[in-house]
Amino acid sequence: MNTAEDDTTQPGTPPAPPNTLTKPASDGGDFDLVPSSVIISSVNTLAVPHLAAFYESKNAENVLGDGILHDYLDFTGVGDVILADLIRTEAMPPASKAFLRAGPRKTLYFHPPEVCAAIVTCGGLCPGLNNIVREVTKTLLNLYGARSVLGIRGGFWGFHEQQTLGVASGSQSVASMAPIELTHELVSGIQHKGGTILGSSRGGYDSEQILDFCTRRNISQLYIVGGDGTHRAANKVGLDALARKVNLTVAGIPKTIDNDLDIIDKSFGFDSAVQAAQDAIRTAAVEARCNLPNGIGIVKLMGRHAGFIATHATLAAGDVDLCLVPEVPIELDGMYGVLPHVERVLKVKGKAVV
Template identity: 50%
Template sequence: MGTLNLSFQIQTLYMSPSSPSFNTFTISLTTNRKKSNCSRFSLSMGNPNDTHTKLVPGAAGFLLQDVPHFTDYLDHLPIVVHKESARGVHFRRAGPRQKVYFKSDDVNACIVTCGGLCPGLNTVIREIVCGLYHMYGVRKVLGIDGGYRGFYAKNTITLTPKFVDDIHKRGGTILGTSRGGHDSVKIVDRIQDRGINQVYIIGGDGTHKGAAVIFEEIRRRGLKVAVAGIPKTIDNDIPVIDKSFGFDTVVEEAQRAIKAAHVESESMGNGIGLVKLMGRYCGFIAMYATLASRDVDCCLIPESPFYLEGKGGLYEYIGKRLKQNGHMVIVIAEGAGQELLSKSLQSVDQQDASGNKLLQDVGLWISHKIKEHFAKKRMPINLKYIDPTYMIRAIPSIASDNVYCTLLAHGAVHGAMAGYTGFTVGPVNGRHAYIPFNRIIEKQNKVVITDRMWARLLSSTNQPSFLKPRDIAEAKKEKYPANGILDGKIVKTMSMN
């Protein structure tokens, strides 16, 4: 047994709003090295009470949200910060490492896609395969058919660069997908039986919860299996990361529905075009599609409550807008106004296989309520309801998303090949980082209605906020993380006693 002393000198650059400042500090680590069983591994993560958090000491100390590694090797690359405190919360920078943990000939990788469809899924699959083949010489890559449930079946797809060459031109996923069906013990049994040592999981928060359980089961058994996630959500509601892949494509495709609604509404007297877009718990798609369109007069999202009747209500605004302009376009997210539906309709709480609450169709409901209200007012209207919900997600990704998917896939490949595990990859303040699973699944990202982006939307549509003073006060109480950038150059010295 030998003692390994590690000394790090880090010079950090913190970009503050006023001026950049440099700090230099030293980290000293001492670890014990001993021969390890080649079929098992141990993870050294600093604080034994928290397998993800490391407190880096010093005058400019910071909190590092690290990801597990098969050895005690620490890399030279910079650190990315997601600021939630004075010094921020930091993550390992994604990218290739000087040391590769897995030998190319020993790698047996698999890829699985779970949850709902999203533009760019096939691009991610393609780039994982091509990244493994062309950058690391890996020749054994399997596709798991049908989501997590595919692990139970014997049906797998052998993936090669030739097989995936043009799949990015198609929507959906060539591997198929499903919700639920997660039994971590059975899945890890199949992983172990097939000799798989790299698992790439593409999915949203529910999928990442499953990935975290799979990772813990793999760690409990002491298997040398790297588990890497690629975050996927059509709603852009995954926290920490700047944006989810496919979001730009969905916003672009939503423009077609909004344009159609605008044409329909302006072609008739008192025309109303109503478009329902995806957004179960957050309204990012509706908000960005509205801002991009400039044809929308009112945008309704789950984060911003609204009411129908009375002064300052939706009915009053619609009436004023029709008198002023003769037509209007309304965009509503599928999760908006659910509390109003619950009051007017007898609702039963039901969930899908992923545990998501099944929502009632707010588009049909609000179109009926608008027609009913103006019929009572003896004011004729022509309302056209457009629901492109599944059309906007079942298409190939646009150019910007294709590039983004490539970066995500390559980041996951570099991390797994370097020996990292239990992580997902994504951009934090524009820089790709390795993020522990627990940070991705701890909460959901939502539109901040007291933030500037929502204020920009209100300015664009000229709609009322529909908020009462009490709602604004409650919104201001919620804490949302600020962002900053920390870069660092790590110089390492090593001595064996």
């Protein structure tokens, strides 16, 4: 029996492993120093264009409140960045790249009560479009106290005022797609609806029409939601605005459920696409199991040149025997060929899902 006065071990309790709590850390905390060859000596931040380089800024104080002052200390500045290479190895050069962190600034280029903003959704539909319309509207009106937010209907065609759109059944006046003013009441609950309350379309891009519209309606902030083609157009609108000396900021919001963007971790709509893909995979698994002998279920998923949806759906479903992605060249025969692999799976399981 241990009778030491400083022993607090209860009967039946196994002794603690040696050095579990007493191992010294090199920095005095819970972290050890990495090898000296893993260092970052300099960080280069991707340059972000700013209207203040072309026009005089309002330098308005960022109050962040709809007429109600409250403490908000987590402002971001030029020194707040996200490192592009989060994983560091000894073989990497000491220089790193970074992206400017998004977030509220202490001073604003525009004076919020003078801001008239507009938002437009372009291209194909994607889960989350109404969430974007809702959050942009509520952020501008609630947090910043903007004067108004317009919703442009029917994609870029909504900027073509006083004109007529030709359709298969005749013609439809664009007046029926007149912009709508987005309010708290209008956007409340739209996140539960599919599609976009603004409507969407392909084509209709005309930089002159867009800038004329923004000038007539005193739009100073334009939010454009769309894919790669839409963003090429958005970039052109921004450049043309500078050429015409139109004091307009253009913000592009990437819309791709394929998750085929670097920089960001995940694009909106991607999780929904992966979830929907699992239903197709489960159906294919049932077909393969029930079609005897040697049933094969084949599922083709969207993604264009990126295999993120296919890969994540495969990992989540657990029923897939072979996943083919655009990033990896397909070999039909040979040691790593698709056909020999499927043949081996059929011999073992009697079915396969590709």
